[in-house]
Amino acid sequence: MSRSLQIYNTLSRKKEIFEPVKAPNVGMYVCGPTVYGDAHLGHARPAITFDIVFRYLMHIDYKVRYVRNITDVGHLENDADEGEDKIAKKARLEKLEPMEVVKFYTDRYHQNMDQLNVLHPSIEPVASGHIIEQIELIKSILKNGYAYESQGSVYFDVDKYGHDYNYGKLSGRKTEDLLENTRKLSGQDQKKNSFDFALWKKSDSKHIMHWPSPWSEGYPAWHLECSAMGEKYLGDKIDIHGGGMDLLFPHHESEIAQSNASRGHDPVKYWMHNNMITIDGQKMGKSLNNFITLDEFFTGNHDSLEKAYGPMTIRFFILQAHYRSTLDFSNEALQAAEKGMKKLLGIAEVIEKLQPSANTSVNIEVFHDKLYDAIDDDFNTPIAIAHLFDLSKIINQVNDGKASLTKSDIEKIKKLYSSFVYDILGLKNDFIDSKDDSLVSELMETILTLRRNAKDNKDWATADKIRDELAKLNISVKDTKDGADWSIN
RNA sequence: GGUACCGUGGCCGAGUGGCUAGGCGCUGGUCUGCAAAACCAUGUACAGCGGUUCGAAUCCGCUCGGUACCUCCA
Numbered sequence: 001m002s003r004s005l006q007i008y009n010t011l012s013r014k015k016e017i018f019e020p021v022k023a024p025n026v027g028m029y030v031c032g033p034t035v036y037g038d039a040h041l042g043h044a045r046p047a048i049t050f051d052i053v054f055r056y057l058m059h060i061d062y063k064v065r066y067v068r069n070i071t072d073v074g075h076l077e078n079d080a081d082e083g084e085d086k087i088a089k090k091a092r093l094e095k096l097e098p099m100e101v102v103k104f105y106t107d108r109y110h111q112n113m114d115q116l117n118v119l120h121p122s123i124e125p126v127a128s129g130h131i132i133e134q135i136e137l138i139k140s141i142l143k144n145g146y147a148y149e150s151q152g153s154v155y156f157d158v159d160k161y162g163h164d165y166n167y168g169k170l171s172g173r174k175t176e177d178l179l180e181n182t183r184k185l186s187g188q189d190q191k192k193n194s195f196d197f198a199l200w201k202k203s204d205s206k207h208i209m210h211w212p213s214p215w216s217e218g219y220p221a222w223h224l225e226c227s228a229m230g231e232k233y234l235g236d237k238i239d240i241h242g243g244g245m246d247l248l249f250p251h252h253e254s255e256i257a258q259s260n261a262s263r264g265h266d267p268v269k270y271w272m273h274n275n276m277i278t279i280d281g282q283k284m285g286k287s288l289n290n291f292i293t294l295d296e297f298f299t300g301n302h303d304s305l306e307k308a309y310g311p312m313t314i315r316f317f318i319l320q321a322h323y324r325s326t327l328d329f330s331n332e333a334l335q336a337a338e339k340g341m342k343k344l345l346g347i348a349e350v351i352e353k354l355q356p357s358a359n360t361s362v363n364i365e366v367f368h369d370k371l372y373d374a375i376d377d378d379f380n381t382p383i384a385i386a387h388l389f390d391l392s393k394i395i396n397q398v399n400d401g402k403a404s405l406t407k408s409d410i411e412k413i414k415k416l417y418s419s420f421v422y423d424i425l426g427l428k429n430d431f432i433d434s435k436d437d438s439l440v441s442e443l444m445e446t447i448l449t450l451r452r453n454a455k456d457n458k459d460w461a462t463a464d465k466i467r468d469e470l471a472k473l474n475i476s477v478k479d480t481k482d483g484a485d486w487s488i489n
Numbered sequence: 490g491g492u493a494c495c496g497u498g499g500c501c502g503a504g505u506g507g508c509u510a511g512g513c514g515c516u517g518g519u520c521u522g523c524a525a526a527a528c529c530a531u532g533u534a535c536a537g538c539g540g541u542u543c544g545a546a547u548c549c550g551c552u553c554g555g556u557a558c559c560u561c562c563a
Contacts, residue, residue: 039563040563041563043563049563168492171492171559172492173491173559174491174492177491178491245494245557245558248493250558276557278556283563287562320502321502325502326494327501333501333502334501335513336500336501336514339513340512340513343526344512346526380503382503383503383504386502386511387510387511399528400520455522464522467525478526480526485526
């Protein structure tokens with residue numbers, strides 16, 4: 001396949017042709033969740049965005065190693081908590097062992113990701129399992145003179161680094177500006193400059209999770225784990241590093257600095273950042289306390305939700321916007337997405353029923369290129385979905401006898417549809433599963449036969465009664481020329 | 490304050506110089522016992538003002554409005 005995939009690289013702020021460092025192998029690292037609470041809609045976005053990247057790279061025959069970490073060390077909370085880490089705090093609040101909290105939320109995160117049909121990464125390293133690697137990384141940064149020890153903690157010397165490298169190249173920041181915009185944070189007095197960031201923090205008595213190190217009994221600081229684990233599993237030049245835009249600065253900027261300070265070169269070729277999900281125009285996030293968890297969406301159990309929205313509705317909703325745009329949540333938008341998704345997925349059944357003709361009356365060849373071009377253009381899933389709707393229209397027309405397709409063209413469409421809808425976009429029909437239940441199917445057949453009889457006798461009251469009662473059970477009955485069809489909503 | 494980004498028809502959301510994005514909704518029609526689905530038809534939208542250009546939603550400037558990051562965050 002000689003297509004050319006273009007990826008928007010945050011580093012250059014433009015689209016670049018994707019060329020892996022060592023084709024056909026591709027290394028991809030994505031910042032995963034800190035497991036101290038249920039995953040919310042915001043977590044679904046990077047997971048799904050990079051799931052598409054993962055799926056597509058594999059689809060075009062790259063050998064992909066996808067690493068997505070779990071942050072379980074916890075990191076400093078905001079000012080009010082004075083150094084207590086998130087997971088320790090949660091553990092104290094819930095009277096649990098820290099690792100119990102980690103396990104609980106990791107499992108729940110996995111469950112949510114499975115529901116969203118997000119493929120498992122190749123490796124899912126945990127920060128607490130890589131303390132040694134992180135300590136080694138600090139040692140090498142210290143050895144190269146880009147860090148200093150202060151009262152048992154180790155800080156990155158941004159000023160020193162800035163003389164040899166460009167701190168701010170990813171986020172477009174200048175160290176001079178950073179100096180002027182300092183906020184008062186605890187531990188500032190230990191640092192040479194306010195913009196220096198911690199590599200290792202000495203733990204205080206309140207801190208539950210800590211490990212021995214050459215400098216103190218303490219814990220690794222938050223930018224370090226991604227550098228250490230990324231390098232361990234993907235080498236010192238990673239093809240794609242992804243994450244939310246909110247991680248751009250300081251997290252990813254600091255990762256670049258750490259790699260340069262230890263290895264002398266940038267760690268990543270293509271930086272990709274997904275945009276935020278907003279609610280009422282504002283970012284949905286933990287700190288704003290305006291988030292809705294994925295479980296709440298799936299159950300509808302939240303004041304802002306008019307109804308439950310299934311995992312595929314959430315997935316489709318996210319894919320209908322480009323990953324670099326903000327996406328605004330609303331019930332109206334979700335319900336529109338749900339209808340659109342059902343329509344698109346329902347087409348699979350129509351394709352199966354198509355009757356081949358001797359000739360083809362519509363141009364279907366263009367769809368192959370249009371669909372691949374859309375994804376090749378920085379993973380433009382909304383455009384791909386628009387083309388799939390166009391394709392659906394043709395399929396319906398053929399089904400209605402208003403257009404025709406040959407047997408081989410039907411096969412081509414089936415393959416194209418399956419590649420894009422199932423393999424690349426990762427959608428699946430999760431609302432007709434119970435149709436596979438043979439007992440249900442036979443019961444439905446019996447009921448619909450009774451209704452058929454009523455209709456033959458022009459007993460519309462009984463026929464409508466059956467349809468209405470089934471509707472109450474969320475089963476919709478549609479009369480077609482080949483008899484009644486049913487589906488579960 | 491610094492640095493980015495955004496403002497598209499009723500809603501969501503693509504598009505970045507000339508060619509109908511798409512979805513949902515609304516309205517009318519075909520079909521149907523009635524519905525539903527499907528199909529057909531239907532919206533001269535691009536925050537405002539000025540400029541560049543044969544031509545701008547798309548480039549430039551200003552104004553207004555909004556967001557994100559600068560502190561844990563997806």
